[in-house]
Every structure is written in structure tokens, then in C-alpha cells.
Amino acid sequence: MSEGLARDHLRASEGPSDPAWDAFVVATAGGDVLQTTRWAEVKREVGWRAARLSFERDGIVLGGCQLLLRDLAVGRSIGYVPRGPLASQGDRTVTDAVLEALTDFARRHHVLYLKVQPPVNREDMGATLLRHGFVASGLEAAPTATVRIDLRPPEEELLAAMPASLRLHIRQARRRGVTVRSGGPADLGAMAELIAATARRQAGFAAYPARYYEHMWRSFSAIGQARLLIAERGGAVLAFALLILFGESALFKAGGWSGLESRAHPNELLHWTGMSWAREHGFRYYDFDGIHPTVARAAQEGRVLPQPAANRVPHFKLRFGGEVTFFVPAYDFTPQRVMRWALRGVAPRLGGRRAIAGRLLGRS
Structure with missing residues (x-):
């Protein structure tokens, strides 16, 4: 020393x-x-x-x-x-x-x-x-990289930063009966099922056991630092987003989708609802907590993005108009x-x- x-x-x-x-x-x-x-x-x-x-x-x-x-x-x-x-x-x-x-x-x-x-x-x-x-x-x-949306501008400006197609999908989700609500302990079983469905469908996604995500929610929600959002249509749970709240950021730490009702666009409304909630509660950033570095680098340099194969998640995250940030x-x-x-x-x-x-x- x-x-x-x-x-x-x-x-x-x-x-x-x-x-x-x-x-x-x-x-x-x-x-x-x-x-x-x-x-x-x-x-x-x-x-x-x-x-x-x-x-x-x-x-x-x-x-x-x-x-x-x-x-x-x-x-x-x-x-x-x-x-x-x-x-x-x-x-x-x-x-x-x-x-x-x-x-x-x-x-x-x-x-x-x-x-x-x-x-x-x-x-x-x-x-x-x-x-x-x-x-x-x-x-x-x-x-090694992430996408963060600065939530300080008015909602109209946040929406304007998105592609017109994404704004349309958010409106269509509402018209087609998709709703987003806060989740709780009763939703942990559905959350586990959605994670398993996502792992089966999505290349490169290696899910942890269900108890890992349940512990994450229970641990951070006990101190008011977690938000579980559930997207539904007609009473059927379609997707979820688990946000961990820390400092200035609402971090998208886990999510899952059944793979159903894609034309109803539940995921688009889910994340827009998360962004709106985080903004209303004083958070500066909505952080997607990770993006493939190849896609991130292309986006930052203004190049044509690599075409998505089985995994379209990085492209989905970029559509919300955030800024690409590389970690040390x-x-x-x-x-x-x-x-x-x-x-x-x-x-x-x-x-x-x-x-x-x-x-x-x-x-x-």
C-alpha cells in the first residue's frame, strides 16, 4: 500500500x-x-x-x-x-x-x-x-455495448425519433387489444414459461434457470428497485419485461415472448410503456442492457446494419431511437x-x- x-x-x-x-x-x-x-x-x-x-x-x-x-x-x-x-x-x-x-x-x-x-x-x-x-x-x-434512450425530451420527441413503422406498431397494438400492466408474484410462473419459450425460439439465447429471474425480481422489488411489466391480449400473457432500477437508469434485465400474436406487436407496446413509466418516475435513461457489438458498431458508424438471421433482437432495440454506448x-x-x-x-x-x-x- x-x-x-x-x-x-x-x-x-x-x-x-x-x-x-x-x-x-x-x-x-x-x-x-x-x-x-x-x-x-x-x-x-x-x-x-x-x-x-x-x-x-x-x-x-x-x-x-x-x-x-x-x-x-x-x-x-x-x-x-x-x-x-x-x-x-x-x-x-x-x-x-x-x-x-x-x-x-x-x-x-x-x-x-x-x-x-x-x-x-x-x-x-x-x-x-x-x-x-x-x-x-x-x-x-x-x-460490450448497449443502447440507451435519453428520456428527458417530451414523449412526442421520443416517438418522433423512432421509425414511422414502430410508431404505427405501437398504435396498432393498442387498437388490437394489447394491454400492459404491472406484474407481481402471481406472474412469476408465466415469466418462467416465457423465458423458456424465448430460449427455444431464439438462437444464441442461453437462459438461466427460472429461479434466477424470480430471485432477481424478489430481491430488487423488495427495495422498490424492480418493475415487472406484462403484455396481454384477451387475458393471455404474451410477453414480459423485467426492469431493474438503479441510479438514473431503468435497465431491461430480462424479457421473454411467447412467439404468438406477432401482428398485434406486444413487444413494441411493452417497451414503449416501460419507457413512459420510467420517464414519469424521473429516470433519465431506458437502457436495453446489451446489444451485439457487430450491430452496435455498424449503427454507431452509420453503416448498413448486418441483416438479422434467427436473432432480430439487436435490430429491435435500435428501432427505439437510443444512443449506442460501448463499455470499457x-x-x-x-x-x-x-x-x-x-x-x-x-x-x-x-x-x-x-x-x-x-x-x-x-x-x-
């Missing part, structure tokens, strides 16, 4: 509750729901446990990170830090100290492979990670030399297969 941080206290925490840490994440630039203890509890449903490393001075958190760990055989594990580490006011000295503690933790706790995806807008962290022994990652386990690239740390060699061989083959890489490395 540097001399400037000699008075700081390193605190390690693995418990399910850490109010001081969560308060720091909410208050810090770049703070993300993926760094909260509630998200760690959701990931526990699919085999991950969490450890938090935080630096404090007089009881105030200065920086740190939440690390997700998946245990392997014989006391080994792999680790993932999504949208971290965080530091108050982006303090680079604090960031250095956190990374020093993180790599030391990886060595002492036999973490064979560690992935770090820095916070949004912290491109400067790349050089710092390289200095601490990380290398640019060849494995894409989480979204991920970096990897492997304490053992033999693992570095293995990673160099495996990464190029897995890098383009996001569903597999996500399963292995903790898709967000």
Missing part, C-alpha cells in the same frame, strides 16, 4: 449484507447495480459467491470492488469483477491500492483466472490494469503461468461464442 494510503483500512466482506459498500456504489461515479450486494445474491442462485474488498478511512469507503467467485475442484476458483473497481472521484491512487489488494487476493485464494470489466467511462483504467499484470481479454462474457473492454489476470498459456490458446476459440463464455465467466 502506498504511503498516501497508510491510514486506510482494508476491509474484506463476504456476507450477504454490506450497507456501507452499497451506499458507496450508489454515490460513486460509474457505480453499477452489478457491484451491489443484492446482485451478488442473485448470482448466488447460479453458483457464484461474492467477496468485497474496500478501503476505508474513518469508516468512509474510498474505493474497492465486489468480486464474484465460482468454485472449481480442489480449492480453486475463477473470478469476475463486473464494472469495477470503483474509486471515489476516480482517484488513481485508490484504484492502484484496490488492484494491488485484488491481485494479492487472487494469489492467496487460488483464483486461477480473474476477469475485470472496468466501470463505464473509465477508459483510463486500462493502463493501470496493464501495470498490475492484467492483459486485454479475448473472452467476451458480458455485453475487459482485462484478465492469471496468477499461474501455465494458465496464461492455456488462456492464450482457448480465448480465440471461445471469444466469439458469447453464450459459452458467459456461462463459464459469469455473464451479467
Whole structure:
């Protein structure tokens, strides 16, 4: 630890509750729901446990990170830090100290492979990670781009930013009897069925078990940070959207569609309703929480979008008029030399297969 941080206290925490840490994440630039203890509890449903490393001075958190760990055989594990580490006011000295503690933790706790995806807008962290022994990652386990709609303009302007065909579909959905309502515990069974139907129909969509999405809704709705929207027609549930509310954003974290009633356009009305609700409740952004990077890059550069094959979701998200945002690239740390060699061989083959890489490395 540097001399400037000699008075700081390193605190390690693995418990399910850490109010001081969560308060720091909410208050810090770049703070993300993926760094909260509630998200760690959701990931526990699919085999991950969490450890938090935080630096404090007089009881105030200065920086740190939440690390997700998946245990392997014989006391080994792999680790993932999504949208971290965080530091108050982006303090680079604090960031250095956190990374020093993180790599030391990886060595002492036999973490064979560690992935770090820095916070949004912290491109400067790349050089710092390289200095601490990380290398640019060849494995894409989480979204590297997203689409965000700025909700501050009037609704008329938001609609005007969409293609005329999408505005028509929203109106047609209403005329054809589609309604969108708030969901609750009684809808969790239908939500699970819609996720399963989507996974069967949509190429490249690897769904988690139903209990994962149910835990996500229960955990965040308990503190008023989740909104479940259900699209119906004639009493039949057609689609759902699960929004996680954090900071300035309503994040589209999960969704599903039966595949039925496509001419009634339930998904178009579903997301427009989500945008309208988020705007009315003071959120600045409606975030689709991920888009295929090839499509995102083409959209950002003004090129003709790649033609959709079986999966039309990226094109659907772009139709709502949002801005494409790229995340800071991920970096990897492997304490053992033999693992570095293995990673160099495996990464190029897995890098383009996001569903597999996500399963292995903790898709967000």
C-alpha cells in the first residue's frame, strides 16, 4: 500500500449484507447495480459467491470492488469483477491500492483466472490494469455495448425519433387489444414459461434457470428497485419485461415472448410503456442492457446494419431511437503461468461464442 494510503483500512466482506459498500456504489461515479450486494445474491442462485474488498478511512469507503467467485475442484476458483473497481472521484491512487489488494487476493485464494470489466467511462483504467499484470481479454462474457434512450425530451420527441413503422406498431397494438400492466408474484410462473419459450425460439439465447429471474425480481422489488411489466391480449400473457432500477437508469434485465400474436406487436407496446413509466418516475435513461457489438458498431458508424438471421433482437432495440454506448473492454489476470498459456490458446476459440463464455465467466 502506498504511503498516501497508510491510514486506510482494508476491509474484506463476504456476507450477504454490506450497507456501507452499497451506499458507496450508489454515490460513486460509474457505480453499477452489478457491484451491489443484492446482485451478488442473485448470482448466488447460479453458483457464484461474492467477496468485497474496500478501503476505508474513518469508516468512509474510498474505493474497492465486489468480486464474484465460482468454485472449481480442489480449492480453486475463477473470478469476475463486473464494472469495477470503483474509486471515489476516480482517484488513481485508490484504484492502484484496490488492484494491488485484488491481485494479492487472487494469489492467496487460488483464483486461477480473474476477469475485470472496468466501470463505464473509465477508459483510463486500462493502463493501470496493464501495470498490475492484467492483459486485454479475448473472452467476451458480458455485453460490450448497449443502447440507451435519453428520456428527458417530451414523449412526442421520443416517438418522433423512432421509425414511422414502430410508431404505427405501437398504435396498432393498442387498437388490437394489447394491454400492459404491472406484474407481481402471481406472474412469476408465466415469466418462467416465457423465458423458456424465448430460449427455444431464439438462437444464441442461453437462459438461466427460472429461479434466477424470480430471485432477481424478489430481491430488487423488495427495495422498490424492480418493475415487472406484462403484455396481454384477451387475458393471455404474451410477453414480459423485467426492469431493474438503479441510479438514473431503468435497465431491461430480462424479457421473454411467447412467439404468438406477432401482428398485434406486444413487444413494441411493452417497451414503449416501460419507457413512459420510467420517464414519469424521473429516470433519465431506458437502457436495453446489451446489444451485439457487430450491430452496435455498424449503427454507431452509420453503416448498413448486418441483416438479422434467427436473432432480430439487436435490430429491435435500435428501432427505439437510443444512443449506442460501448463499455470499457475487459482485462484478465492469471496468477499461474501455465494458465496464461492455456488462456492464450482457448480465448480465440471461445471469444466469439458469447453464450459459452458467459456461462463459464459469469455473464451479467
